[in-house]
Amino acid sequence: xxxxxxxxxxxxxxxxxxxxxxxxxxxxxxxxxxxxxxxxxxxxxxxxxxxxxxxxxxxxxxxxxxxxxxxxxxxxxxxxxxxxxxxxxxxxxxxxxxxxxxxxxxxxxxxxxxxxxxxxxxxxxxxxxxxxxxxxxxxxxxxxxxxxxxxxxxxxxxxxxxxxxxxxxxxxxxxxxxxxxxxxxxxxxxxxxxxxxxxxxxxxxxxxxxxxxxxxxxxxxxxxxxxxxxxxxxxxxxxxxxxxxxxxxxxxxxxxxxxxxxxxxxxxxxxxxxxxxxxxxxxxxxxxxxxxxxxxxxxxxxxxxxxxxxxxxxxxxxxxxxxxxxxxxxxxxxxxxxxxxxxxxxxxxxxxxxxxxxxxxxxxxxxxxxxxxxxxxxxxxxxxxxxxxxxxxxxxxxxxxxxxxxxxxxxxxxxxxxxxxxxxxxxxxxxxxxxxxxxxxxxxxxxxxxxxxxxxxxxxxxxxxxxxxxxxxxxxxxxxxxxxxxxxxxxxxxxxxxxxxxxxxxxxxxxxxxxxxxxxxxxxxxxxxxxxxxxxxxxxxxxxxxxxxxxxxxxxxxxxxxxxxxxxxxxxxxxxxxxxxxxxxxxxxxxxxxxxxxxxxxxxxxxxxxxxxxxxxxxxxxxxxxxxxxxxxxxxxxxxxxxxxxxxxxxxxxxxxxxxxxxxxxxxxxxxxxxxxxxxxxxxxxxxxxxxxxxxxxxxxxxxxxxxxxxxxxxxxxxxxxxxxxxxxxxxxxxxxxxxxxxxxxxxxxxxxxxxxxxxxxxxxxxxxxxxxxxxxxxxxx
Numbered sequence: 001x002x003x004x005x006x007x008x009x010x011x012x013x014x015x016x017x018x019x020x021x022x023x024x025x026x027x028x029x030x031x032x033x034x035x036x037x038x039x040x041x042x043x044x045x046x047x048x049x050x051x052x053x054x055x056x057x058x059x060x061x062x063x064x065x066x067x068x069x070x071x072x073x074x075x076x077x078x079x080x081x082x083x084x085x086x087x088x089x090x091x092x093x094x095x096x097x098x099x100x101x102x103x104x105x106x107x108x109x110x111x112x113x114x115x116x117x118x119x120x121x122x123x124x125x126x127x128x129x130x131x132x133x134x135x136x137x138x139x140x141x142x143x144x145x146x147x148x149x150x151x152x153x154x155x156x157x158x159x160x161x162x163x164x165x166x167x168x169x170x171x172x173x174x175x176x177x178x179x180x181x182x183x184x185x186x187x188x189x190x191x192x193x194x195x196x197x198x199x200x201x202x203x204x205x206x207x208x209x210x211x212x213x214x215x216x217x218x219x220x221x222x223x224x225x226x227x228x229x230x231x232x233x234x235x236x237x238x239x240x241x242x243x244x245x246x247x248x249x250x251x252x253x254x255x256x257x258x259x260x261x262x263x264x265x266x267x268x269x270x271x272x273x274x275x276x277x278x279x280x281x282x283x284x285x286x287x288x289x290x291x292x293x294x295x296x297x298x299x300x301x302x303x304x305x306x307x308x309x310x311x312x313x314x315x316x317x318x319x320x321x322x323x324x325x326x327x328x329x330x331x332x333x334x335x336x337x338x339x340x341x342x343x344x345x346x347x348x349x350x351x352x353x354x355x356x357x358x359x360x361x362x363x364x365x366x367x368x369x370x371x372x373x374x375x376x377x378x379x380x381x382x383x384x385x386x387x388x389x390x391x392x393x394x395x396x397x398x399x400x401x402x403x404x405x406x407x408x409x410x411x412x413x414x415x416x417x418x419x420x421x422x423x424x425x426x427x428x429x430x431x432x433x434x435x436x437x438x439x440x441x442x443x444x445x446x447x448x449x450x451x452x453x454x455x456x457x458x459x460x461x462x463x464x465x466x467x468x469x470x471x472x473x474x475x476x477x478x479x480x481x482x483x484x485x486x487x488x489x490x491x492x493x494x495x496x497x498x499x500x501x502x503x504x505x506x507x508x509x510x511x512x513x514x515x516x517x518x519x520x521x522x523x524x525x526x527x528x529x530x531x532x533x534x535x536x537x538x539x540x541x542x543x544x545x546x547x548x549x550x551x552x553x554x555x556x557x558x559x560x561x562x563x564x565x566x567x568x569x570x571x572x573x574x575x576x577x578x579x580x581x582x583x584x585x586x587x588x589x590x591x592x593x594x595x596x597x598x599x600x601x602x603x604x605x606x607x608x609x610x611x612x613x614x615x616x617x618x619x620x621x622x623x624x625x626x627x628x629x630x631x632x633x634x635x636x637x638x639x640x641x642x643x644x645x646x647x648x649x650x651x652x653x654x655x656x657x658x659x660x661x662x663x664x665x666x667x668x669x670x671x672x673x674x675x676x677x678x679x680x681x682x683x684x685x686x687x688x689x690x691x692x693x694x695x696x697x698x699x700x701x702x703x704x705x706x707x708x709x710x711x712x713x714x715x716x717x718x719x720x721x722x723x724x725x726x727x728x729x730x731x732x733x734x735x736x737x738x739x740x741x742x743x744x745x746x747x748x749x750x751x752x753x754x755x756x757x758x759x760x761x762x763x764x765x766x767x768x769x770x771x772x773x774x775x776x777x778x779x780x781x782x
Contacts, residue, residue: 039202039454042245047226047236050282055227057172060165060220060276061379067119067170073381074120084369084378085121089113092125096132099140104156107163109371111137115167116375119174134179137164137186142193145214148201149458149509154210157194158269161217164190165224166375188229191221195235203456204242206249207441209258209266215242216273223280240277240285243270245452247288251442254293255416258461259313259484260301264341267294268372271345275352286352295357298346300411300420302361303432303472307338310420310434310470314461315339316483319637321630330627334641335477335587342373347382356406360425362386410530415442417525421535423563429604431473431563431663437466437539437556439520440512446521457517460509464502465492466523466541467556473563473663474605477587482641485625486632487511491641494541495554495570495657496581502544508629519543527557527705529723531744531757535560536706536723550575553654557696561708562719563663565685565692570657572649579616582647582657584609589643590620598645599670608662609645610675612683615657616650662687682729689713693729701729704740717770718747736766745777753778 053059058067074081091113099106111133117126145154164187172180194214198204205211222236247270250256256263274285285291301310309315316337317327329337343365350358366385367377376382410421417438423430439445440462449455464487471479482491486508489501503511512520522543529536535558542554553573560566572580584590590600590609598609598620611618623644628637649655660675660683673687681699685692695707704724709732712718720732725740727733736743743766744757753776754768768775 039204039452042199042238042241043234045237045241047222047233047240047281047283049226049280053280057224058169059280060169060223061272061279061376066380070379070381071120074378075122080378080384081121083367083384084374085117085123085126086369087125089369091117092129096129096136098136099160101143101151101153101156104152104159105371107156107160108166108375112163112166112372112375113370115163115170116379119170120378131179134182138182140186142190144193145197145201148205148208148210149460152210154214157190157197158213158215158217161187161190161194161214161221162269162372165217165220169224170379184225184228187221188225188231191218191225191235192231194218194221195231195238198242199238203454204245205458206242206245206452206455207257207445208458208460209262209269212243212246212266213269215239215246216269219243219273220276223276226280240283243273243277244285244288245455246270247274247285247290249441249445249448249452249455249457250288250290251413251415252289252293252444253413253415253442254290254295254297255301255413255418255442256290256297257313257416257441257459259311259315260309260339260341261315261484262313262461263294263297264339264345267345268342271348272372272376275348278352284352286349291349292353294346294349295355295361296407296411296413298361299357299407299425300422300434302339304422304428304430305472305475306428307340308335308472309339310432310472311335311339311481311483312434312436312465312470313463314484315481318484319627319629323628323631323635323637326627330639334483335480342371343367343386344373344376344380344382347386348376348380351380351382359388360406363388408530408532410535412525412528412530414525414528415444417443417523419525419528419530419535419537421530421560429474431471431560433469433471433535433560435469435525435535435537435539435558437468437523437525437537437541439517439523441517441520443521443524446517449517457512458509459512462512463487463492464489464505464511464544465494466502466544467539467554468492468494469558471566471607471663474603474665476602476605478600478602478605478607478663480585480587480642482585482623482625485627485639485641486629488625490583491585491623491625493584495556495572496583497545497549497551497572497574497578499579499581500546500549502541503546506632508632527723529706529721529742531721531742532746533562533710533719534708534721534744538705549578551578557706559694559696559706559708561692561694561710564687564689565694565710566661566663567683567685567694567696568657568659568661569683569696571654572656573654575653577651577653578655579651580649580655580657582649582659584645584659585623585642586644587642589622590645592620593670600645601666604666606664606666606668606670608664608670608673608687610660610662610673611647612658612660612675612677613656615647617646617648619646619648620644621646658683660685690718691715695727695729702727707734716747718749720745720768722766731771733769734766735768745775748778751778752776 091110094110114130168183219239222232225232278284317330319326419435422432440459488505523541526538539556542551555571557569586600588602590598593599596611600607628635662673675685683694690712693709695702703726706723707727710719721744722734723742726735745754
């Protein structure tokens with residue numbers, strides 16, 4: 001064991017002074033409210049083992065009864081055993097060697113899996129291979145964390161502690177005394193070092209996976225050691241409080257700012273750590289809002305085509321620091337890499353708090369045998385292939401009499417300011433869109449920064465993408481993002497000003513560094529309207545740009561009706577003339593199809609585009625992103641990721657863009673799509689299927705934010721809606737002066753009457769007239 005450092009002595013003294021720890025066979029108590037405004041709150045509270053687990057192992061995820069059940073399953077269920085314990089698994093294939101910091105996945109993938117196999121499986125090969133690793137563990141010095149990020153020692157420490165905690169918890173009293181001593185000493189030594197390193201930092205990026213992961217490892221270690229190692233009590237209090245803050249600072253609406261890829265990578269640590277805390281003590285951090293709302297995040301961010309997602313932020317394979325290699329899939333054609341998360345994460349959340357959206361998400365998905373997915377899934381005997389109790393459910397099922405009712409297929413994540421909409425849950429060809437305009441860490445972050453002045457956010461994986469959107473339909477991307485690369489607004493479906501994007505573009509992970517969050521918090525979404533046929537919202541994102549540009553206005557109205565007709569209206573203003581550039585990214589290049597017309601065809605889907613306002617120039621070009629992240633000053637690794645359409649305004653103090661789009665199958669006739677601006681704020685779109693009139697902003701006919709009228713191919717009005725108080729147009733009017741709000745009306749072709757959506761938000765039914773005839777409004781839609 002290395003000598004005790006001065007830093008460690010100070011850490012122990014501070015922890016002893018500030019922490020009251022009770023270790024006794026009593027009921028579990030929560031570890032404090034964490035209301036203290038500084039990191040002294042991290043040392044306050046108590047952590048108490050459940051009476052029935054006091055002095056016993058295993059305890060983290062299962063008790064002895066649960067372990068014996070898993071052992072019996074392994075002996076009697078051959079298909080289950082063959083899935084989780086393969087003779088050619090990485091845990092047996094990996095030859096024992098000294099473990100380096102760069103081997104950060106090895107502890108869980110190999111050591112913890114070997115320990116699990118030793119405990120559950122009767123094949124002596126696992127015990128023999130595990131024993132071969134023990135001298136290397138005995139001789140290894142504890143890894144040290146000198147800062148968060150950098151050499152990734154933080155991630156290594158988190159995974160090593162997780163591995164050692166699981167191994168010790170499962171094998172205590174099941175291995176020879178000398179082996180148990182090595183596990184115990186290695187676990188205590190690494191936990192002591194990591195605790196001293198973390199508390200010495202004094203300021204923490206609570207939202208960053210590089211901090212969360214070592215915190216979770218320390219928590220698991222302390223829970224495994226609580227009634228054996230005196231110091232473990234202080235570690236448990238600090239780590240449980242720190243984990244609570246890590247979860248608290250993530251957006252309470254559940255939308256994860258780092259990307260779906262990073263959600264899967266990060267949450268494989270806090271979810272099992274919180275589960276172990278709950279199982280061992282009864283304290284339930286799984287009730288944190290960001291986790292409670294994760295079913296909504298998963299359901300809406302996964303696309304109608306299985307294993308593909310809205311690829312916001314740092315999604316996809318990235319380069320390695322060596323300047324030559326990259327993660328698997330980096331060289332694949334863009335948007336061909338699936339997104340697969342460790343399935344035990346949603347399965348574990350669903351076990352604690354069942355949710356129909358998680359049932360639907362898990363349906364048909366398979367656990368793997370590797371890393372924590374294989375360890376937790378086999379230990380808790382999660383299914384190899386998840387099957388809903390209701391056999392009618394599918395990966396994206398509709399609500400049916402045989403299955404629990406699912407929420408509507410649209411949702412507003414109001415802290416992160418992201419609107420999601422799709423036509424339905426079950427059709428792989430359904431249109432789905434996500435529209436984003438909020439501060440990079442969410443609005444709640446503003447008050448939490450005041451509450452926790454020791455919080456030093458990095459937000460390194462967030463992108464400068466306010467006002468952007470992603471569109472998916474007919475099984476393909478029609479407007480998309482560009483993945484893990486240097487952060488640039490130019491690589492998103494948003495707007496540039498004088499060729500400049502939002503915040504500090506051109507960096508790998510420093511986009512929002514030293515930007516006052518009060519400024520970022522002014523980025524927002526307004527006038528949100530969601531319904532069966534409608535998605536609309538106003539992005540207000542002038543605050544996303546540098547103050548030197550002198551912007552006074554940057555607003556985008558986006559309206560999509562019926563998953564087919566899309567209108568985007570932008571208004572920009574500044575104290576001096578600027579050039580504004582509108583960008584739309586796609587997998588395939590758009591082709592000019594007439595004056596101010598473009599068509600982008602991507603496999604089975606097509607986007608017909610009509611530019612309706614004068615521009616100084618328009619251009620279609622390959623999108624070349626910079627993927628070098630580590631040595632930007634001396635290296636470059638450009639890569640093409642699709643194409644983009646760029647529209648540029650004249651240099652002027654005020655400018656507007658108006659673009660209408662038609663979402664089609666590739667076998668439809670793009671020439672049948674037409675669009676025109678009738679007058680400012682009113683746009684007419686027509687195609688083979690019918691027509692749609694869209695109103696945006698207060699205008700000659702609209703008092704409110706939005707309105708629409710949808711007609712079929714014969715010209716019959718089949719749906720109409722209003723977000724405001726009155727629409728008074730030629731041949732049609734909707735009035736709800738008593739209580740302005742959002743209302744949508746759909747025609748029942750059989751009865752000729754109209755049903756109303758979201759009527760619960762209205763005190764009275766609106767007055768709806770077509771050609772001067774008042775329409776009958778009947779039963780409310782649920």
